[in-house]
Amino acid sequence: KQYRIAVIPGDGIGKEVMPEGLRVLEAAAKKHGVSLHFDHFDFSSWDYYEKHGQMMPDDWKEKIGKHDAIYFGAVGWPAKIPDHVSLWGSLIKFRREFDQYVNLRPVRLMPGVPSPLANRKPGDIDFWVVRENTEGEYSSVGGRMFPDTDREFVTQQTVMTRIGVDRILKFAFELAQSRPKKHLTSATKSNGISITMPYWDERVEAMAKKFPGVKWDKYHIDILTANFVLHPDWFDVVVGSNLFGDILSDLGPACTGTIGIAPSGNINPEGDFPSVFEPVHGSAPDIAGQGIANPIGAIWSGAMMLEHLGEKEAGKSIVDAIERTLAERTLRTKDLGGNADTTACGKAVADMVD
Amino acid sequence: KQYRIAVIPGDGIGKEVMPEGLRVLEAAAKKHGVSLHFDHFDFSSWDYYEKHGQMMPDDWKEKIGKHDAIYFGAVGWPAKIPDHVSLWGSLIKFRREFDQYVNLRPVRLMPGVPSPLANRKPGDIDFWVVRENTEGEYSSVGGRMFPDTDREFVTQQTVMTRIGVDRILKFAFELAQSRPKKHLTSATKSNGISITMPYWDERVEAMAKKFPGVKWDKYHIDILTANFVLHPDWFDVVVGSNLFGDILSDLGPACTGTIGIAPSGNINPEGDFPSVFEPVHGSAPDIAGQGIANPIGAIWSGAMMLEHLGEKEAGKSIVDAIERTLAERTLRTKDLGGNADTTACGKAVADMVD
Ligand SMILES: CC(C)[C@H](C(=O)O)[C@@H](O)C(=O)O
Ligand SMILES: CC(C)[C@H](C(=O)O)[C@@H](O)C(=O)O
Numbered sequence: 001k002q003y004r005i006a007v008i009p010g011d012g013i014g015k016e017v018m019p020e021g022l023r024v025l026e027a028a029a030k031k032h033g034v035s036l037h038f039d040h041f042d043f044s045s046w047d048y049y050e051k052h053g054q055m056m057p058d059d060w061k062e063k064i065g066k067h068d069a070i071y072f073g074a075v076g077w078p079a080k081i082p083d084h085v086s087l088w089g090s091l092i093k094f095r096r097e098f099d100q101y102v103n104l105r106p107v108r109l110m111p112g113v114p115s116p117l118a119n120r121k122p123g124d125i126d127f128w129v130v131r132e133n134t135e136g137e138y139s140s141v142g143g144r145m146f147p148d149t150d151r152e153f154v155t156q157q158t159v160m161t162r163i164g165v166d167r168i169l170k171f172a173f174e175l176a177q178s179r180p181k182k183h184l185t186s187a188t189k190s191n192g193i194s195i196t197m198p199y200w201d202e203r204v205e206a207m208a209k210k211f212p213g214v215k216w217d218k219y220h221i222d223i224l225t226a227n228f229v230l231h232p233d234w235f236d237v238v239v240g241s242n243l244f245g246d247i248l249s250d251l252g253p254a255c256t257g258t259i260g261i262a263p264s265g266n267i268n269p270e271g272d273f274p275s276v277f278e279p280v281h282g283s284a285p286d287i288a289g290q291g292i293a294n295p296i297g298a299i300w301s302g303a304m305m306l307e308h309l310g311e312k313e314a315g316k317s318i319v320d321a322i323e324r325t326l327a328e329r330t331l332r333t334k335d336l337g338g339n340a341d342t343t344a345c346g347k348a349v350a351d352m353v354d
Numbered sequence: 355k356q357y358r359i360a361v362i363p364g365d366g367i368g369k370e371v372m373p374e375g376l377r378v379l380e381a382a383a384k385k386h387g388v389s390l391h392f393d394h395f396d397f398s399s400w401d402y403y404e405k406h407g408q409m410m411p412d413d414w415k416e417k418i419g420k421h422d423a424i425y426f427g428a429v430g431w432p433a434k435i436p437d438h439v440s441l442w443g444s445l446i447k448f449r450r451e452f453d454q455y456v457n458l459r460p461v462r463l464m465p466g467v468p469s470p471l472a473n474r475k476p477g478d479i480d481f482w483v484v485r486e487n488t489e490g491e492y493s494s495v496g497g498r499m500f501p502d503t504d505r506e507f508v509t510q511q512t513v514m515t516r517i518g519v520d521r522i523l524k525f526a527f528e529l530a531q532s533r534p535k536k537h538l539t540s541a542t543k544s545n546g547i548s549i550t551m552p553y554w555d556e557r558v559e560a561m562a563k564k565f566p567g568v569k570w571d572k573y574h575i576d577i578l579t580a581n582f583v584l585h586p587d588w589f590d591v592v593v594g595s596n597l598f599g600d601i602l603s604d605l606g607p608a609c610t611g612t613i614g615i616a617p618s619g620n621i622n623p624e625g626d627f628p629s630v631f632e633p634v635h636g637s638a639p640d641i642a643g644q645g646i647a648n649p650i651g652a653i654w655s656g657a658m659m660l661e662h663l664g665e666k667e668a669g670k671s672i673v674d675a676i677e678r679t680l681a682e683r684t685l686r687t688k689d690l691g692g693n694a695d696t697t698a699c700g701k702a703v704a705d706m707v708d
Binding site: 341 | 543
């Protein structure tokens with residue numbers, strides 16, 4: 001079978017890292033006999049917006065909705081275009097309209113990556129953050145009253161649906177069950193957020209009954225962030241609401257020093273729509289155009305894409321190649337203390353794939 | 355002037371650390387000629403609940419509402435009483451009904467405290483988290499519909515009022531202005547929480563105009579938590595909503611290894627109502643009754659209380675004594691690698707006060 005991939009580089013360093021991501025994908029595909037076909041799109045970018053006055057063409061869903069996956073660079077350029085136009089006009093639109101209700105990110109201490117935590121070795125930290133990606137705190141219900149008076153207030157509703165909560169929990173429990181430790185941690189704040197969070201807890205308890213082989217626990221988000229720093233070795237799969245998952249999946253990579261190289265998947269598990277794979281970093285206007293961006297976030301996202309497509313071996317070969325490249329000082333980019341440029345680093349990883 | 359302090363030990367280790375807090379307060383008061391009068395109360399505890407079926411007497415406001423401050427231990431015992439009864443029946447009631455709209459917590463790397471972060475020295479990290487303490491995400495507006503069907507959903511409104519947001523920002527800007535670095539950081543998430551958080555940002559911008567001497571910046575909460583780990587030296591005063599402040603004021607102390615000894619103030623700046631000073635740690639049922647709890651969180655909270663009452667010198671003498679005690683290995687409790695019990699540690703700090 002040939003996989004059809006929609007490639008969207010987007011803005012800034014997105015355009016610089018994607019060629020390296022594609023280079024490595026092609027190397028892995030060749031070694032493992034996987035057939036990939038790439039279609040390139042220029043929308044979801046400031047350039048496109050400048051020409052067309054919108055982030056994407058009206059028929060964007062027809063253009064990319066039938067692909068097997070979407071390989072994405074980065075979007076946004078706050079100095080030129082407000083986030084709510086650029087992000088809500090593309091990335092968040094994908095999540096909602098392609099029902100990518102899982103946001104999946106690894107937290108892994110890699111060899112050769114300087115970690116801000118003391119006394120942790122590669123292997124000590126290795127877990128996944130599973131984030132609800134369509135509802136919760138990112139809602140569009142709310143508004144403002146009595147503007148410019150002392151009575152002024154704004155309100156925004158957090159919304160959790162039975163369907164929305166249950167399906168993300170099911171995904172997280174299944175992931176936990178597939179791993180050696182079979183351990184799930186749920187992020188809550190039911191002692192403070194007194195309506196939605198107790199509901200989340202209730203659904204976790206109900207779902208847990210269907211997965212008797214999975215050990216589970218829960219922490220309030222405040223102490224959970226503390227435990228990411230103090231006891232990152234405690235975790236295996238961590239599941240949270242849209243906001244809590246967002247926080248944990250930046251904090252986790254920060255604890256392992258990998259925030260610049262972390263990958264992510266915005267996944268529609270049923271495959272009714274394509275999933276989006278993108279590096280966690282953004283378009284980074286400050287270093288765009290210099291050829292020094294670290295391509296590993298994009299490359300690693302490519303590996304997640306292959307795994308999602310069912311090509312586990314090919315995906316794993318990329319992650320292994322990343323680990324070996326990171327361990328060799330000279331082949332890394334500046335941000336990690338090496339002296340390779342974006343292309344040199346991408347080529348190094350591609351060469352390591354086997 | 356004599357200050358009248360209401361003393362509420364509460365539950366678990368709250369009852370063990372408070373005598374040490376009082377011991378140190380008395381030592382500092384004596385040295386600095388401050389007159390303190392203590393009234394002791396047994397409510398806001400499981401013991402009281404067991405006898406009376408409620409956390410506090412009906413006339414709790416008359417009993418403690420006229421005191422100059424409330425010195426609090428810890429409340430809660432989840433195995434015996436649900437959090438929403440114990441916490442919402444006391445601690446959160448104080449915050450709301452005594453309009454303690456500021457929650458203030460220091461984040462400081464102390465000598466002799468093992469920090470989970472690599473390569474940080476005492477002096478590198480020294481900032482305050484200012485948390486809105488009455489509204490925001492901790493609201494009581496919301497509910498559930500269509501229970502036990504596929505249509506089931508819950509909703510909870512985040513509520514931000516002009517009055518509520520402006521007064522916490524004013525407090526935070528004033529605090530920043532009083533410090534050498536004059537730097538304020540605001541926690542936002544306006545790219546995802548698209549109604550309330552842009553409003554928060556708007557009010558920050560308006561308030562900043564009144565404090566031209568204060569440099570300010572803002573970060574989305576996800577990257578802000580990452581920066582607490584990666585660049586804790588960037589911060590001076592950090593202000594956030596009820597939920598964001600809650601998270602940051604657990605994460606911050608975790609980064610400095612001080613979560614077990616951190617203090618907090620729930621402050622009504624106008625003095626219309628008494629403020630509550632309490633250690634960040636809870637009642638810790640697992641170690642209660644063993645006499646090994648670290649009293650420094652309570653002691654440090656006493657120092658914050660003195661500073662709030664205007665007795666800066668006396669307050670500072672306690673913080674200095676804490677620093678010197680922590681630096682001496684043997685006088686610390688087990689949790690910090692020492693071998694002193696609660697009383698011995700309390701006595702040691704009291705002896706150091708000058
Ligand atoms: C116990 C809980 C309700 C409380 C809060 O979330 O406010 C606590 O975490 C705190 O920070 O004082
Ligand atoms: C850009 C922003 C809206 C987005 C989010 O909050 O979801 C980002 O932080 C992420 O994690 O993908």
